[in-house]
Amino acid sequence: MIRRILISCGIAFVTLVANAAPDDSIKVVKGQVSDYYITVTHERIVKGRVLDKNHQPLEGATVMFFASPMHSTTARDGSFAIKGADNDIHLYVYYPGKKIVNKILALDENNLDIVMEDEAHKATAVRRPAQATRWYDPQAPLSRTFCNPVNISYNFEPFNNNVRPNGSFRSSADPMAVEYKGEYFLFSTNQGGFHYSKNLVDWEFVPASFQRKPTDDDQCAPAAYVSGDTLFYTGSTYEGLAVWYSTHPKTGRFKRAIEKNVLPSWDPCLFLDDDGRLYLYYGSSNEYPLKAVELDRNDFYPVSKIHDVMMLRPEEHGWERFGMNNDDEVTLRPFTEGAYMTKHNGKYYFQYGAPGTEFKVYADGVYVSDSPLGPFTYQKHNPMSYKPGGYVQGSGHGGTFCDVKGNYWHVSTCMLSLKYKFERRIGLYPVAFDGDGVMYSSSAFGDYPNWAEPMDIKKPADRFTGWMLLSYQKPVEVSSIDSIYTAANLTDESMRTYWAARSGNPGEWAQVDLGAVKTVRAIQLNFYDHKATQHNRAMDIYHQYRVYASEDGKSWTLVVDKSDSDKDCPHDYIELSEPLRTRYLKYENVHMPTGHVAMSGFRVFGNGDGDAPQTVKGLTVKRDKKDRRSAFISWQPDTDAYGYNIYYGIAPDKMYNAITVLGQTEYDFRGLDADTEYYFTIEALNENGRSPLCKTLKY
Template sequence: MLAKLKFLHFIVILLCLKSIPNLAQQQTTYCNPMDIDYKYNFEQLNEKISYRSGADPVIINHKSEYFLFVTISGGYWHSKDMLNWKYITANRWPFEDMCAPAAASVNDTLFLFQSTFESRPILYSVAPEKGIWEFYNRWTPRLPKDIGPWDPALFHDPDTNRWFMYWGSSNVYPIFGAELDHSKKLAFKDQYKAMLWLNQYEHGWERFGPNHSDPFKPFTEGAWMTKHKGKYYLQYGAPGTEYNVYANGTYVADDPLGPFTYAPYNPVSYKPGGFATGAGHGNTFQDNYGNYWNTGTSWIGLNWAMERRIVQHPAGFDKDGQMFANTRFGDFPHKITTKKWSGKGDELFTGWMLLSYKKPVTASTTLDTMSAAKITDENPRTFWAAKQNKAGETLTIDLQKEQEVKAIQVNYTDYKSDIFDNDPAKVYTQFKILTSADGKKWNIAADLTTEPKRDRPCAYIELPKPVKARYVRYEHIHVASPVLAISEFRIFGNGFGKLPPTPKKLIAVRQKDQRNVDLSWEKVAGAVGYNVLWGIAPDKLYQTYQFWNDEPNTFELRALNVGVPYYFAIEAFDENGVSAISEVASIK
């Protein structure tokens, strides 16, 4: 009898375990910043500053699988679906690690090269998923120390079998380019030359500082080359990684070494508003369905100016060859691609809205003045901290009415961290998400203790099915840092009300300085925020600047190009969805 009871008990346990959803396998969406196990950064080791970071991304589609290379990470990531990324350490890796690496896939070989001012080798692999790399060359040529090749990009033209390198990271020097000689193990074939220079006097978006407000000379870096329908798009990042306006632009030519012409629709990828701001210094790649994506660097800058995260946005080329990246709702949940999309990729936006903005929060404990209210302000540089980093600490958000919760994102802060390694035995993240209709009876919506241990500084979880709830709770289990600190607990889903009305009276007035335009609009009662959409034609409103409803409804946009006409529209959004887009306003 006792044996029979034990057997039945064992069966019940198995059934319970089977009922716990495997969140990773069921996930079909992603949310910026990317949910990877960002590594503790060693740049400031001597200053005893510990923080997780990732920047300067390059994603390569190699033999229908994806490889992500990131600044100073001790390795790289591999994915088969662009959702689940596995960290890989290599058999051969530069002793000083890699900063802003270059990578290129050619036939069955993946090439890799680090930023350097000295002589360094190009590595290659025919099995990068196994971490096996060999020396392709010893990179004996040496450039003048001041000019690189820092922030390099490798480009192989499949139509001509020619190889090129582009590089540069400076507010003094341009982006350089040179042809490489494949017969001589990719040594420089000819003299390098300047490809493009920044011109902040005509290109408003290239001006330095927050919202392009600083007269300091801007930086260009992060070169990347994309060939599309016979045209060569040389991309670059500007004006500085530590600002919300960090963006990617492009010049276009008929030859890989130019001459290049500035694209009047620049910037290509630009996300100055919202939670994950900044989209510069990344790369452009195609997925297995032929869709384009643009990666970039999003700024945190709390522990150190160069503390950053990784973002990716749908991208492409329109019928006129104009390059674009779609950052509309760029840090809200998006579907991962399963087919060729149309237009500019708006169909990938799930329509799941932010339910947590400025909602009331209750914390189990609070350290000093780091209050729980900061986890719903959509600012990655403010945060809540618990008195102790112990299991059972909680954060509870009151959505103030019942909503349909579909996904959550938890963004951690490295406050007074003392971690200087990435030992997976201690560096991992675990928590539970609970929901309730009345604040009394709670149900588990997600449980990371049932998943394999890994670190998730920007943990994004799509719930297996929508949950109707008014209260959503984070219950802490483990984080490696000595202090439990969270910058944002973001809840996504939909309310049950009507869509907001379209904002009225959008007015755009161009200043005497043509790089600037003054925008204003009439606020919508009950709106959470607005997207100002703009571009160089009524049907090319590819740019987005997101604003919150509790911010002013006037704004000086300082990102225009001199001599280029512009068109503007606006939409409102709330917890129920998005309004229709307004009529288009134009300026000459």
């Protein structure tokens, strides 16, 4: 039965309604405007006594229900009576000098005695500044190198249908960047703002949200460009979206240049040519081509015909085929999206992503033209941005920008797709144009330490520091394990597996044994969101920890102290100030932002004391005669190698793309263009270095 109270014009009417909703409630209508229900519950009285360990009564103890204002204070005889509801079963009891009682009651448990144990209150450890060591100074960290994924404060997905089945997770994708007043501004999907950096290593976040509903993404696949001292900014839209502008973007405040874009410009790119004319490139579909149009700079209204730039041709371009390994031509046609434009030496390089963001083969291709509106010609070297192997996989839907030294970079989307297919990260890769005008990037060591923007390096491959991976498949010990998320996942070089501790408490730890004393130059701690409860952006998210080193596993030395950090660093990368000789490295948690302590990779870089591997023998490429988009590649194993880089390209001096293979001596390659002849070579990798390249093969 529901007791209904109708309140109107100061007069209350109470009615009894039979056969109504099963739960009792009161419907209240105030002035015929408000309309809401007040739940009516059955009262429940819990009685008892609070006693010390000698069963003497404790007067003045506080008895309370969890998440409730209900409190009761014990009398001289220790007795209490607390009023609650049917579902109030979680009881707390507090008394000075005693352990807090945290008791779950049975539904029919209404009378009980509570015995409290003695406990001396332990104050929280005194906060102190993090200690500087020979290897790391928290006040002056080295910023010469970086390691993908980019270590930005990836936002948590809003509380929408993406996260409800599998728990909260971080994600960002569809990045682009611009240089503005000597700094680099990085824009990407659903961040509630953007990031900026002075060196492409240390990134700061600027809140600048345009989110309208709690479950909405903020800005999907945003676009930005710089004109003079003004930065313009917009996002993906089918229904019309503002174009904002600012001359002080780090304030997070923007004005509207226009209220709504008139075109359905999903995945937009705004390109300002050096003659002052503005162009829009856009589209995201597996059925329709990507588009190009000139805009009026005053009101962003289209002033030219809308041109079809390109569609995918997976029947010719193997890397455009759908599937995790370009191996699914049944489920869906592949998707093209992420239009981007770069002008170099009078040529227009139109970039596009394919075949799907949830795949390791996600990549960016290039078409070239003498005009911003085309016609465009498919570049023979494709894809331009490609990374199907290694710890970081996928390099699609990105943007290319030039640093202050004249060097090009490409930011792109990396696949994670563990909790949800659109769970993603961001990678940064050096780009160049060769003497024939071919646009290419270098990703052979794209998830190893690379020299960053402060170094003026013209050849992308020279960005690699030479610091090898020391942690692959090394033994790991941990403080605790939650379910199937075991310690071995820390060193398996997969971002899609992770170790999780039983809690997020201080003191949870993980320890890697490098097998022998080696020279460590950098460490990357890749945290993961296990049983996290955060949704969307918050400004109190940060990681705190310490890293210790030992040569014998018994005597430990502090190497990195981030125990008072306020930085959110989900893929924290630390370049050591000087080489560290050690066998063991130990991570110790101080504070996790949310959920349990969890990491997908405890990655260690440096060099061993032995020899680099020998030249790989027996490289064989068997190109499929019936489908020249595919080839089966194999080679003889090298017992001294942990992995290999397969290089291929359209000429012996243009083998720009690389495929990293770990623990295998074969690769099923489905990313070739049917009508193109390719050149192949391979190198072996171990902890001491790289082998010479083997003899080049042509197929």
